[in-house]
Amino acid sequence: MSRREKIWWVVGGVVIVVYALFPIAWIVSLSLKAPADLNNGQFLPTGLSWENYSLILTGGASDLFLPALRNSFGICLIATAISCLLAMFAAYAIARLDFPGKKLILSTALAVAIFPVISIVTPLFNLWRQIGLYDTWPGLIIPYLSLTLPISIWTMSAFFREIPWEMEQAAQVDGATTWQAFRKVIVPLAAPGVFTTAIIAFFIAWNDFLYGISLTSTSAARPVPAALGLFSGASQFVEPTGAIAAAAVIVTIPVVVLVLIFQRRIVAGLTNGAVKG
Amino acid sequence: MSTTTLPPGERTQPKSAPPPKISDRSRSERRLGWLLAGPAFAVMLLVTAYPIAQATYESLFDFRLTDPENRSFTGLSNYWVILTDQLWWRSIGVTVFITVVTVAVELVLGFALAMVMSKALAAIRPVVRAAILIPYAVITVVSAFAWQFAFDINSGFVNPWFAWLPGVSETTDWFGDTWTSLFVICIAEIWKTTPFISLLLLAGLAQVPEVLQEAAKVDGATWWQRMRKVTIPNMKAAIMVALLFRTLDAFRVFDSIFVMTGGANGTESVSFLAYRQTIARLEIGLGSAVSVLLFLVVVLIAFVFIKGFKVDLSQQRGDQ
Numbered sequence: 001m002s003r004r005e006k007i008w009w010v011v012g013g014v015v016i017v018v019y020a021l022f023p024i025a026w027i028v029s030l031s032l033k034a035p036a037d038l039n040n041g042q043f044l045p046t047g048l049s050w051e052n053y054s055l056i057l058t059g060g061a062s063d064l065f066l067p068a069l070r071n072s073f074g075i076c077l078i079a080t081a082i083s084c085l086l087a088m089f090a091a092y093a094i095a096r097l098d099f100p101g102k103k104l105i106l107s108t109a110l111a112v113a114i115f116p117v118i119s120i121v122t123p124l125f126n127l128w129r130q131i132g133l134y135d136t137w138p139g140l141i142i143p144y145l146s147l148t149l150p151i152s153i154w155t156m157s158a159f160f161r162e163i164p165w166e167m168e169q170a171a172q173v174d175g176a177t178t179w180q181a182f183r184k185v186i187v188p189l190a191a192p193g194v195f196t197t198a199i200i201a202f203f204i205a206w207n208d209f210l211y212g213i214s215l216t217s218t219s220a221a222r223p224v225p226a227a228l229g230l231f232s233g234a235s236q237f238v239e240p241t242g243a244i245a246a247a248a249v250i251v252t253i254p255v256v257v258l259v260l261i262f263q264r265r266i267v268a269g270l271t272n273g274a275v276k277g
Numbered sequence: 278m279s280t281t282t283l284p285p286g287e288r289t290q291p292k293s294a295p296p297p298k299i300s301d302r303s304r305s306e307r308r309l310g311w312l313l314a315g316p317a318f319a320v321m322l323l324v325t326a327y328p329i330a331q332a333t334y335e336s337l338f339d340f341r342l343t344d345p346e347n348r349s350f351t352g353l354s355n356y357w358v359i360l361t362d363q364l365w366w367r368s369i370g371v372t373v374f375i376t377v378v379t380v381a382v383e384l385v386l387g388f389a390l391a392m393v394m395s396k397a398l399a400a401i402r403p404v405v406r407a408a409i410l411i412p413y414a415v416i417t418v419v420s421a422f423a424w425q426f427a428f429d430i431n432s433g434f435v436n437p438w439f440a441w442l443p444g445v446s447e448t449t450d451w452f453g454d455t456w457t458s459l460f461v462i463c464i465a466e467i468w469k470t471t472p473f474i475s476l477l478l479l480a481g482l483a484q485v486p487e488v489l490q491e492a493a494k495v496d497g498a499t500w501w502q503r504m505r506k507v508t509i510p511n512m513k514a515a516i517m518v519a520l521l522f523r524t525l526d527a528f529r530v531f532d533s534i535f536v537m538t539g540g541a542n543g544t545e546s547v548s549f550l551a552y553r554q555t556i557a558r559l560e561i562g563l564g565s566a567v568s569v570l571l572f573l574v575v576v577l578i579a580f581v582f583i584k585g586f587k588v589d590l591s592q593q594r595g596d597q
Contacts, residue, residue, distance in 0.1 A: 009393060009396045009397055010401065012389075012393035012396075012397070013394075013397045013404070015393075016390055016393055016394070016408055016409060017405060017408040019408075020408040020409055020412055023415075023420065023423040023427070024411065026434075027422070027426070038431075039431040039432050041433065041434055041447075042437070086320060087317055089316065089317065090313060090314040090316075090317035090318070093309070093313035093314040094314060097306050097307075097309060097313070098303065098306055098307075098310070099307040099310030099311060101310070102314075104318075105318050108318060108322070109321060111325075111579075112324075114525040115325050115575070116528070116529045116548065116571050116572055116575050117529060118529070118531065118547075118551045118552055118568055118571060119328065119332060119568040120325060120329070121552070121555070121556075121568075122328075122332050122551060122555045122561070122564050122565050122568040123328040123331035123332040123335060124328055125556060126335065126342070127331065143324060145324050146321070146325055149317060149320060149324075203413075203414055207417055209416075209418050210531050210532070210548070210552070214552065214555075214556050225416050225417070225418040225419075225532070228416075228419070229532075229535060229536055241426060241429075241432050245422070245426065248422055248423070251416060251419065256411055256414060259413075259414045263407040264406075267410065267476060270476055270477075271476050
């Protein structure tokens, strides 16, 4: 590659970084603006103000935001855990055993992944009201499985296919017990795949808005995206812009940190064997 | 990025040659296979097949939650009401518009990003890759708010920054009109989902044999010729999979519309129409019928992709 070409590719890389970070920078800047600054039409605040953060963490909007944060964490973690557990068994069977129906399971996962969420919301809305699951944690955890389970099965099967399973036998030949071989050989090999799958599944559940807004009505179960969407509706404050921006930053930063730490694995998980020639 | 799979022939997984009779071992393997994968399979069916069956059933009734006593069987009349209503066709139009525009732009932009990532020097590659993942990880609602505030007539910086462009001024109300609203909605969607496409394309790009590129170069092919004759044909599978996933995903668009316009000014998508009928108006019968129709459209699109464009998903192991 010539020197000039190199420079162009570096410029391209910089453009990508700016593309990715620009809206994030904007929302961070917005969250740090004082109320008087909010409508000044400038990208950067004139001075740093923590007012928006104190509003959502301790002030008037905290009873909207904090329960939502707790709900989101709890519901997404439980949904992720359940789907990872189910997917672990399924992916093991798909990667290692020979049985008819493998293809059926993978195609079903695919079909569920492209299923329009609203087509599930409509019937559940009525059913959940009748059986008392409306506005509860299980009432969201169950439909969240339709988001997290298919991707968990696909991603984990892809990871499990890469595991050199014969090492298990090799360890047994060397005198390890079945349990030892599983614990010392297979678990360390499988753990990264399971972990990556969990992160991706968590992202997807964390991102949900339609279930959250349709199947909850109070802070008993309402997750963060739905609460954010209603900030403007429930006008407790004159201008919710700053509060929304601050809340957006709080729910975005942990995810961005996760991405930065595990980026290599997440990319592998998202595209693992996606395009086998 | 490239996965280290052995070619299928060299896999060391247990592989039973087709035996004349099912041996005990393979029978027990079958049983174990379904025992392990069964629960996941059952849960998937339970959370999708059951609701869609329920929706189909409810779509045959005239049923309002506010008036449960007067629930009555009306057959297909809900479908007739919807299909003869302008609202439905308008929401289909909006959805198709958003889908076509975003997917087309994302494909081109995603391809450019994938090219940069594949050529980027090893030193900056991790940085670029981490950056590209950020939009993917940001909640759709947050991205929608960020773009909405950017274009907002009061808090936004877009109007002052771009006031020199024809048609843009300090007082341009982007959310006061159908087309400008859709423009901003599309930008937010594109920003958020291009990374996913570009990662899939990047994986496809890695599959293009370097020898072919070199050979074409030696034969004097220009950059554009190599792109058209070598690169793109060799990553057709990756392009089609990315297209299929994004098209179906875009067709469900809801979050950005809810946040930015609330469906005002004729920006309602099909998902939004179903939401409004069911959740806001409590018209369970009508809402269910819209949901079922949307489901059928999605199935149709998937069918066209898989049969028409011969996307072979059995060889693809990726997902969104």
